[in-house]
Amino acid sequence: MRRELINRHAPFVLSLTAGMALWEVVGRYSSPAFMVPLSATLKKLWQLIIGGTLITQFLDSAALFLTGFVLALLIGMPLGLLLARVRGLRVGLEPYIMILYATPMVALIPFILSMMGFGFAPKVLVVFLFAVFPVLYNTIEGARSIKPELIEVARSFRSSEWSLWREVMVPYTLPYTMTGVRLAIGRGLVGMVAAEFFLSSTGLGQMIMTASQNFDTAGVFAAILVIALIGIAMMRLGRRIETHFARWRN
C-alpha cells in the first residue's frame, strides 16, 4: 500500500522539484529585469501576503468573478431550458447563439469601455459575456437530448408544466449544464483578468500591471503565480463538480 503510494506520487514530486530547481537556476543566471528565481518570487509573495495587498486584491477579483459568473448561471441555465422546451424559439435563436459562442468576446471590450466607462458594472459584463455562452449552449444540448418518451410519459400522467421542468428537465439537463459550468469557470477567469487589464485596473490584474509598470519583475512573477494557482484550483473544482453530476447521466 505504502509502496504503491510512493510509486504513484514519486514522479510528480520529482518533476515538481526539478521544475522548481530549473526555475531557480535559470532565474539566477539571467538578468533580473527579465526573470527572477523562484526564491525571490516567493519572498516577494510573502511580502505581499504580510502587507495585506494580496488579500484585498484577491477579494476584489473574487467579487468580480463571482458576480459575473453567478449572473451567467442565473441567466444561462433557465434560458437554455426555455429554448429547449419552446422549439420555435430554439430553432430561431440557435444559429445566433452558436455564432456568439464562437466569437472572441475580448473584441467587445473596447466597445464596453467607451459605452460604460470604468465602473464595476462593465467589468461584470465582460465576465458575464465570457461565461454565459458555454452554460447556455451546453444546457440547450442537454435539454435537447432528453428522450421524448420521458416527456410523453410525464404528460400522460398529467404532469403540470412546472413539475415537468422540476422533475424531468432540470435533473436530466444538469450534468450537461455542469460541463458548461466547467468551461465557464475557465473562460470567466480569462474574462476577469482581461477586464482588470483593459477596463479600470483593480484586483489581481492591477497587481500585475503595477508591478510591470514599476519594472518589479518579482512582483509580476508573484502575481502570475497566484493567478496560475487560482486557475488550477478552479479547474479542479470544475472537474469535480462535473464528475459529481456526471453520475446522473444514463
Added chain:
Amino acid sequence: MTDASLTVAATRPAKAPAAKFLSGAFVPRLIAGVTILALWEGVVRAFAPAYVAKPSGIVMAIPKVIVDPAFLNASFVTLSAVAQGLAIALVFGTMIGLLIGRSVVADRTLRHYVNGFYAVPMVVVLPLFSLWFGYSGATRLATIVFSSLFSIIVNVADGARAVPREYVEVSRSFRAGRISTLLEVVLPASMPYFLAGLRLAAGRALIGAVVAEFFTAIGGLGYFILYNSRTFHHNEAFVGVLLLAGFGVGFDMLVNGSIRRFMPWYRRDEAAS
C-alpha cells in the same frame, strides 16, 4: 461539450422528421434574426449616443472598411500571425502530446505542468511576454502559441491514450518500430481528438492575438478595433468584430465538416457509446 454536440449532430439527420424540421428552420431563423437586428437598432437609436454601433451604421460602414488598406493590412497581419502560431503549436503540441499519451514516464513528469499551464488564464502572461519579447509581433506570436499549445497537447495525449490496444499489438507483431507505430498507427487513430484540440486551439489563438494587440498596441485587427472604438468609430470597429466572428465560425465549420467527411466512423462511435 464537443462530445455531446457531436452525438446530437450525428443522430439528428438519421431521424425521419429531420427533413421536415430542416425545411421549416429557415423561417424562424429569419424572424429571429430580423427581430434581433430591429431590437438592436431600436434600442441604440432610442437610448444610446450617436456613435454607438447599430446594424444600419455597420452596413453603411462595410463597403468603406473592406476596401480600406489599413483594415486589409491589419486583418492580414493578425490572421497570418494566428496561422503561424497555430502551425508552431500544432507541431510541438502533437509531438509532446504523443509523448505524454504513449509513455508513462513522460506522462507522470509532464502531465501536471501541461494541465497547470492549460488552466492558467492566458491573458495573465501578457506583461511578462511583452517584457521578454518587446512591444512587437513576437509578443503576439508567443501569446498565440501559449494560448493554443496546451489544448493541442491535452487532446492529442487523450487521443493517443485512447488508441485501442489491438492496433498497437498488431503493428508490433508486424515488427513495426516505435516511431512508425507512433506516426502510422497512433497518430491517425487519434485524429478526431487532434481535430477537437485544433478547434479549441484556434478559438484560443484568436483570443490570444486580439488581447496581445490590445495590450501592446501593435498593428493588427485587434488594434484596428481598439483604435476605431476609442476614436468613436464604433460602426467601423464592429466590422473588425464581424471578421473575427466569421473567422471563428468558419474554422469551426471547417473542422466539423472535415470530421464528417473524412472520419464518419468517429461520429457513429460517439453516438453508440
